[in-house]
Amino acid sequence: MSQHPEAPASPPAQAPAPRPGRFGPFGGRYVPEALVPALEQLDEARLKAAVDPEFAAELARLHRSYTGRPSILTEVPRFAAHCGGARVFLKREDLNHTGSHKINNVLAQALLTQRMGKRRVIAETGAGQHGVATATAAALMGLECTVYMGKVDTERQALNVARMKMLGAQVVAVEHGSATLKDAINEALRDWVTNVDTTHYLIGTVTGPHPFPEMVRDFHKIIGEEARSQILVEAGRLPDAVIACVGGGSNAMGIFHAFVPDAGVRLIGIEAGGEGLESGRHAARFASASPGVLHGAMSYLMQDEDGQTVESHSISAGLDYPSVGPEHSWLRDSGRAEYRYAVDGQVMEAFQLLCRTEGIIPALESAHALAGAMEIGREVGPDALLLVNLSGRGDKDMHTAATYFGLLDGETS
Amino acid sequence: MTATTSRGVGEVLARCRAEGRAALIGYLPVGYPSVEGSIEAMIALVEGGCDIVEVGVPYSDPLMDGPVIQAAAAAALACGSRVDDVFRATAAVRAHGAPPLVMSYWNLILRRGVDRFAADLAEHGGAGLITPDLIPEEAEDWLAASDTHGLDRCFLIAPSSTAERLAVVTSACRGFVYAASTMGVTGARTSVSGAAYDIVRRAREVTAQPICVGLGVSTREQAAELAGVADGVIVGSALVRVLAGDGELSQRLESLRELVAQLAAGVREGVREGER
Numbered sequence A: 001m002s003q004h005p006e007a008p009a010s011p012p013a014q015a016p017a018p019r020p021g022r023f024g025p026f027g028g029r030y031v032p033e034a035l036v037p038a039l040e041q042l043d044e045a046r047l048k049a050a051v052d053p054e055f056a057a058e059l060a061r062l063h064r065s066y067t068g069r070p071s072i073l074t075e076v077p078r079f080a081a082h083c084g085g086a087r088v089f090l091k092r093e094d095l096n097h098t099g100s101h102k103i104n105n106v107l108a109q110a111l112l113t114q115r116m117g118k119r120r121v122i123a124e125t126g127a128g129q130h131g132v133a134t135a136t137a138a139a140l141m142g143l144e145c146t147v148y149m150g151k152v153d154t155e156r157q158a159l160n161v162a163r164m165k166m167l168g169a170q171v172v173a174v175e176h177g178s179a180t181l182k183d184a185i186n187e188a189l190r191d192w193v194t195n196v197d198t199t200h201y202l203i204g205t206v207t208g209p210h211p212f213p214e215m216v217r218d219f220h221k222i223i224g225e226e227a228r229s230q231i232l233v234e235a236g237r238l239p240d241a242v243i244a245c246v247g248g249g250s251n252a253m254g255i256f257h258a259f260v261p262d263a264g265v266r267l268i269g270i271e272a273g274g275e276g277l278e279s280g281r282h283a284a285r286f287a288s289a290s291p292g293v294l295h296g297a298m299s300y301l302m303q304d305e306d307g308q309t310v311e312s313h314s315i316s317a318g319l320d321y322p323s324v325g326p327e328h329s330w331l332r333d334s335g336r337a338e339y340r341y342a343v344d345g346q347v348m349e350a351f352q353l354l355c356r357t358e359g360i361i362p363a364l365e366s367a368h369a370l371a372g373a374m375e376i377g378r379e380v381g382p383d384a385l386l387l388v389n390l391s392g393r394g395d396k397d398m399h400t401a402a403t404y405f406g407l408l409d410g411e412t413s
Numbered sequence B: 001m002t003a004t005t006s007r008g009v010g011e012v013l014a015r016c017r018a019e020g021r022a023a024l025i026g027y028l029p030v031g032y033p034s035v036e037g038s039i040e041a042m043i044a045l046v047e048g049g050c051d052i053v054e055v056g057v058p059y060s061d062p063l064m065d066g067p068v069i070q071a072a073a074a075a076a077l078a079c080g081s082r083v084d085d086v087f088r089a090t091a092a093v094r095a096h097g098a099p100p101l102v103m104s105y106w107n108l109i110l111r112r113g114v115d116r117f118a119a120d121l122a123e124h125g126g127a128g129l130i131t132p133d134l135i136p137e138e139a140e141d142w143l144a145a146s147d148t149h150g151l152d153r154c155f156l157i158a159p160s161s162t163a164e165r166l167a168v169v170t171s172a173c174r175g176f177v178y179a180a181s182t183m184g185v186t187g188a189r190t191s192v193s194g195a196a197y198d199i200v201r202r203a204r205e206v207t208a209q210p211i212c213v214g215l216g217v218s219t220r221e222q223a224a225e226l227a228g229v230a231d232g233v234i235v236g237s238a239l240v241r242v243l244a245g246d247g248e249l250s251q252r253l254e255s256l257r258e259l260v261a262q263l264a265a266g267v268r269e270g271v272r273e274g275e276r
Ligand SMILES: Cc1ncc(COP(=O)(O)O)c(C=O)c1O
Pocket: A100, A101, A126, A127, A128, A129, A130, A204, A205, A206, A245, A246, A247, A248, A249, A250, A251, A252, A317, A318, A319, A363, A365, A366, A391, A392, A393
């Protein structure tokens, strides 16, 4: 037994410093103490990078010559005929390298990883798009990469698993819990707390402990900044509504952010209604949930009476998450943004419609935003101007879609 | 701030110190293998020689836990264990003479209401809370509720904690400071990491509070090693693994008592730092 008479008397409990990273009551940093130094290091690195012209120039160069930015705006009149005749423009994040908006955040965080002197990145992924983007950036920058993915998702997004492996990443299928995105995040956090010295956890959406929600939003806000000036040129005015699907909420925060000060522009997030609210199999957090803490942040959370997480469900792996980025919770409670949900049937209809009317195959996640545009267009009428974030392309979803529509040999639906 | 409360673990830790040894703290989750079985097992811990029982609340997303405790928590939830059951466990442990500290992920406490949870805990013999995913900066409500209800609050420190963090965290603790012996999640390890000695030494520089070390301890030898530097040794996964073994529950409880007796001998064999 040790003796330590020389230790000073315990100081009085100090009033803790103001809580960092809050959006109203949401957000915060509910994490094991072991991770706090890494979060502080990250916060410092990203704040420094934010005012460093060299970082900005390097990221801009990558976006221009690698991502393919600016992404274009496409007007879709034949699809718009099914949206009450409103004018509809799509922001084409599906055309980015790797096929979704995810690359915007990933390249920026990978640069930060290098600046922090870490040599390994880990990531969680649902649809596989964030995993593919992370594996891509790791290949580009010579980082080691491990991606955690729920077992259920490795099956429904098998193509993306193969892509990640081709790119040199290790893919770990997580089998416990619901074997989807939330369980992949648990496992990634366990890895991080064990290897935090060498490893950066490259979170793929606007969730998690501070500074992730704010930082990831900032790395995606380029979507809205581009789209805002593009639509002013193309349509001569601001849109009546900006519509995006909301999983964790990164593509939505990315396109919303630049429009937040434009009070006349409605910001509308579309969640996954799954098989309908009554079925209990959905991810419509704002329609059903209450505030709670999961994965480091306070936000709306699908939970039972005791506070245990309730499993979400969506036909699209990328929206299958029981919580949502804390800034969305604040935009919603403060009244600045509205949230609705689209059920699987509506989503598949919108998915097929965009394929057939415009020759664009959207990601199932993005098809939720399209389903939202169909509904909202019909409500607001033909004079309306809608801007929809097409967050990703649908190659990864071909198996799900072909099965749904009975297109596979020997199958009928 | 009072260093101890009448409900808290301060008295037990002081008694252990007076005996010239470290305290033994045993963790088990409520509801595994059943609610009744888990309470029997916690009583077995006390009978076997645990000075303090860490009562775990099963949670759907236990991100600080390794495979053994994850599996037990999942099984506990699958067989219908509820947060309410925790208070039966704390009352039983207290009735058998040991102070129970509840270990819970934060959302379960938030959901019940921080003050209500604290009131219920105090009413059912609880000594306080160990909060693995709560840092003092986010704990305003809990700091207030624990003062109101006279409960201990054990925040965690880790090998990665800077001197500045150690000061912030230890000053918010009451009862003891929970030092994670390694970077990582719960789970038995074969040897005590050097980081364990380092974190205890660094924490002693900023606080006079008792420091108990956990994560990875499974044997009498490891308990003895850590007892040389720490005020208490915390054992979790190794106990859960015994409880998860084959055979009748009564046999497994017997094995549990045997392991606890070994560990209790270990904490009495602590070697002072200078003598190591
Ligand atoms: C194409 C696409 N859109 C949207 C999402 C949902 O994520 P978020 O809400 O963060 O944009 C994903 C996630 O995997 C995705 O792949």
